[in-house]
């Protein structure tokens with residue numbers, strides 16, 4: 243059983259599922275893909291765009307009911323994928339930003355054009371709130387390109403690294419390939435998740451991704467990454 247800690251499965255709150263039926267389809271697909279728990283992480287841009295909190299709550303509860311009615315062995319947890327803004331540290335301190343399954347980890351996303359100094363300062367600011375940042379799909383940020391940078395973020399700010407399962411199934415661009423592989427062999431990746439949207443090419447691929455992970459980097463790394471995600475939902 244896999245824990246998918248990054249998913250846009252809840253409908254009509256971001257660019258993920260649009261309709262209730264799409265959420266239902268995605269829940270079925272997740273279950274068939276070996277996923278036993280999903281942390282629902284809609285996009286949020288705190289202090290810049292308002293997030294439909296009440297709608298998310300209602301649709302989240304309805305999605306839980308759908309899974310139950312369909313008898314899917316699938317637990318849902320709330321979360322968010324937070325695009326970093328200057329408002330994030332204050333809102334985190336005020337408890338107004340959902341963390342991953344109410345843990346001390348918060349999933350933080352950047353724009354692919356963000357510079358290293360911005361990412362560094364942002365993660366520093368998040369870490370100063372006492373929460374631990376998980377860098378969403380870190381492979382997407384060209385500004386992070388050396389193992390030293392990653393180690394620095396991890397030791398200085400307790401940052402954690404999430405990679406999309408689909409990235410393990412795609413050839414990385416030549417100039418990134420060595421870095422991407424080294425992230426795994428140097429044990430710098432903490433989470434692999436689907437980041438699934440109801441869009442062609444962004445379907446769930448957890449089983450395939452984890453299989454590729456095991457084949458390419460071995461059982462030990464694979465088990466550790468799975469355990470990290472299980473840890474998020476442990477009470």
Ligand SMILES: [Fe+2]
Nearest residue numbers: 248250323437
């Ligand atoms: Fe996402």
